[in-house]
């Protein structure tokens with residue numbers, strides 16, 4: 375397994391809420407600009423970069439319960455939300471002169487190509503940012519699992535999960551003041567301790583395929599390079615090993 379400093383190919387997972395801005399819903403112009411700027415600068419650092427977006431700024435299946443729809447259509451709405459985010463981000467990146475390839479897990483040929491591993495590999499080897507949307511294409515999953523799946527498929531050196539908290543904690547740091555952050559933890563311990571930074575399906579997939587996971591704060595990306603973030607153990611949690 376490579377040292378964090380020598381990572382070349384990254385899969386970045388960004389939750390939809392990064393695009394929501396202060397209104398906490400929809401796509402905020404400033405947040406969109408900022409997120410596209412972050413992706414552009416990671417690409418300019420020289421990494422081969424795949425990005426999986428969430429859709430939580432628009433619709434999450436579980437939050438649509440009041441509509442009294444069944445689970446499958448609720449999750450379809452959630453997955454389609456990630457396509458909307460992808461369309462917006464792809465265009466912003468294009469406007470910035472960044473070459474991209476958007477690939478969807480849900481066939482939507484008038485909008486973008488469908489995901490295949492070959493197309494993803496081709497795009498990454500051509501130096502394009504690969505945008506993976508549509509989640510896994512299946513209900514009952516999350517975009518975290520989609521990120522673990524795509525990271526495994528493209529054989530990423532690391533899955534970088536940019537989130538609200540700056541790492542994996544012994545307990546929820548937003549609720550408990552005495553929560554302590556791990557600098558490093560194994561997948562086994564993360565599962566055993568039921569640390570809920572990612573759902574168990576995504577953790578199991580990463581563990582089986584031995585893809586390291588780095589959990590860090592999205593806020594850091596606004597002021598620091600990925601290279602710096604990865605080389606400083608105080609800036610997140612590295613999950614790896616068995």
Ligand code: UDP
Nearest residue numbers: 390428429430435449452453509510516517
């Ligand atoms: N979703 C799904 N299958 C997938 C990925 C996502 O059904 O493979 C649906 C699910 O309803 C989820 C929504 O899409 O709530 C948006 O994804 P997620 O909640 O992971 O977005 P995030 O919280 O990362 O913004």
